[in-house]
Amino acid sequence: MATLSADKLTKVSTEGWSEDAKLLLPWCCEVTISTYVSSIAAANFVESFYAALNNSRETIASYYMPATTMTDGKSLPVILFNSNVIEGPTAMQTLFKEKMPESQYEVQDYDCHVLNSHYVPQDAEGPSQETAKNMIILITINGQVRYGDVKSTLNSQKGFSESIVLAPNPAAVGNERGKPVKEWLIQSQNFRLVI
Numbered sequence: 001m002a003t004l005s006a007d008k009l010t011k012v013s014t015e016g017w018s019e020d021a022k023l024l025l026p027w028c029c030e031v032t033i034s035t036y037v038s039s040i041a042a043a044n045f046v047e048s049f050y051a052a053l054n055n056s057r058e059t060i061a062s063y064y065m066p067a068t069t070m071t072d073g074k075s076l077p078v079i080l081f082n083s084n085v086i087e088g089p090t091a092m093q094t095l096f097k098e099k100m101p102e103s104q105y106e107v108q109d110y111d112c113h114v115l116n117s118h119y120v121p122q123d124a125e126g127p128s129q130e131t132a133k134n135m136i137i138l139i140t141i142n143g144q145v146r147y148g149d150v151k152s153t154l155n156s157q158k159g160f161s162e163s164i165v166l167a168p169n170p171a172a173v174g175n176e177r178g179k180p181v182k183e184w185l186i187q188s189q190n191f192r193l194v195i
Contacts (some may be wrong), residue, residue, distance in 0.1 A: 002124040015187045032078075034114050041184050042112035046141060048182075049104045057096045064089035065167060065185040078188040086105070097152060104150035114138075126144065133183065138168045145193070159194035 037163040052059050064077045067088045079086035086092045096103075116136040141164065146156040165188035 005010045010182060014127050014159035032174055034117050034135055037133060038112050038114050038135065041133075041137055041166065045139065045164075045184055046107055048106055050143075051103050052101060053096065057093065060093040060096055062182065063186055064092065064189075065169070065187055075190070077186050079186075080190045082191065082193055084114065101148045104146045105143060106145070106157075107141055109140040109143075112137055112139045112144055133168045135168070136186070136187070139164045139166065160191065162189065162191045163192055164189050 003066055006186045052063065064079070068076050070076060075088075077089065077093055079088070083093070083096070086095060114135050115138050117134075119134050119136045128193055139162075143160055145160050146155050146157045148155045164186055166184040167187040169185045172181045
């Protein structure tokens with residue numbers, strides 16, 4: 001799966017389509033920059049998030065926005081795992097590290113849509129320099145998961161369906177030479193096993 005860096009996204013948004021973009025999108029599509037950015041964000045997110053669930057459970061909390069309370073009193077991020085409310089990113093990481101058996105997630109398909117193309121992050125001061133990334137993205141993911149001994153054929157695969165809402169990570173704006181920072185963070189997640 002192709003991975004594009006933020007500098008290539010900025011280049012695309014200011015100089016037209018790159019060769020990478022032409023390879024990733026069907027020739028018949030007329031695509032807006034928000035569609036392009038959301039498609040790349042979804043591809044990169046799906047690839048890294050499910051790899052973390054399979055092999056790097058100690059990094060799971062870093063995929064979520066920091067716990068916060070909105071002005072209406074609601075908490076973010078909202079995390080539902082098989083209808084169970086998970087109280088924040090640390091609790092989700094603890095669930096996977098300490099209570100869940102080994103797992104192997106295999107994504108079969110995903111789709112993404114821009115929910116809000118004019119998102120202004122809370123605590124933002126003035127417009128962002130990367131306005132192409134000021135959006136909220138919905139990703140729907142379907143696949144198979146095996147729990148327990150993932151190499152054993154005795155443990156049958158189960159289907160799963162997941163909806164994830166991503167918001168831009170304010171810490172990623174202007175982070176050119178610092179420590180790698182995820183560009184998109186989970187604002188809302190709803191995971192369901194399909195039996």
